[in-house]
Amino acid sequence: MDSLFREVGRHASLGRTIEQIGGERFWKQLILLLHQWLPFDNALATWYPGEGAPQPLEEYDAAPHAGGASIPAYLDGLYLLDPFYQACREGLSSGLYRLEEVAPDQFRQSEYFLSYFHANVLEDEVQFILRLPDGSLSLSIGMCRLFTAEEYGMLELVSGWVLALMQQHWQQRQRVPLPARQDDMAMQVRDALSQFGAGVLSERELEIARLILRGYSSKTIAERLAISPETVKVHRRHLYNKLDITSQSELFSLFIQVLGHDPEHP
Numbered sequence: 001m002d003s004l005f006r007e008v009g010r011h012a013s014l015g016r017t018i019e020q021i022g023g024e025r026f027w028k029q030l031i032l033l034l035h036q037w038l039p040f041d042n043a044l045a046t047w048y049p050g051e052g053a054p055q056p057l058e059e060y061d062a063a064p065h066a067g068g069a070s071i072p073a074y075l076d077g078l079y080l081l082d083p084f085y086q087a088c089r090e091g092l093s094s095g096l097y098r099l100e101e102v103a104p105d106q107f108r109q110s111e112y113f114l115s116y117f118h119a120n121v122l123e124d125e126v127q128f129i130l131r132l133p134d135g136s137l138s139l140s141i142g143m144c145r146l147f148t149a150e151e152y153g154m155l156e157l158v159s160g161w162v163l164a165l166m167q168q169h170w171q172q173r174q175r176v177p178l179p180a181r182q183d184d185m186a187m188q189v190r191d192a193l194s195q196f197g198a199g200v201l202s203e204r205e206l207e208i209a210r211l212i213l214r215g216y217s218s219k220t221i222a223e224r225l226a227i228s229p230e231t232v233k234v235h236r237r238h239l240y241n242k243l244d245i246t247s248q249s250e251l252f253s254l255f256i257q258v259l260g261h262d263p264e265h266p
Helices: 002-019 026-037 071-075 083-089 111-120 149-172 180-194 203-214 217-225 229-243 248-258
Strands: 044-050 055-061 094-098 124-132 137-145
Touching: 026 137, 026 149, 044 083, 055 071, 071 111, 071 149, 083 111, 083 124, 083 137, 083 248, 094 149, 111 203, 111 248, 124 149, 137 149, 203 217, 203 229, 203 248, 217 229, 229 248
Parallel strands: none
Antiparallel strands: 044 055, 044 137, 094 124, 124 137
């Protein structure tokens, strides 16, 4: 009987979500619908434009007293280290993706994960990604533990109609462009990463610094840049010396300073 009532509730919630297509409450209703299928800890609907900063559309936290995601810090530049954002910029196709499918091989050891992701997105994340001509639409679901195979399988089962609802909503909804001030800030943020260490580091060292910040191991950096792992280690040692640092955490702190944040209070 309980399972019957759950199914009735899900169908009623699906109906309310369909009613909200093109409306203000669509994202909240879709998130609440999915929460009936799987009690996750947080969710965030985001628009990743082809150019510029991500645009948050709806944020949900199952336990607000525990602290929600730090959206301002993310939008101020930390999104440049977000593996899902980077994957979408690199042409990720529509579908449901686990964090492990898009993240660099040492992402969980990166300072971004340890200092920001783990505290805000939590332990694990999956995203429904809808690729569109001018960008990508994302619905992120976060958990304070790893998703089980059964939970991910259930999300795969519903992903077809979730992505279809997202597409129908986006087609009917007139998207509000980012204010000019945010566009200017987005350009400054892009420059912050592209020019991080410029004038001090060589072009190759800049490439390696950016990949280190995103959580790539020396082996994977070597494969991406078609050089040997030993050469990567030499470049890494040199760039640390030039920046007068000794660790990835210090490299991350320098990047945060470039974005205009206090490393002690990100």
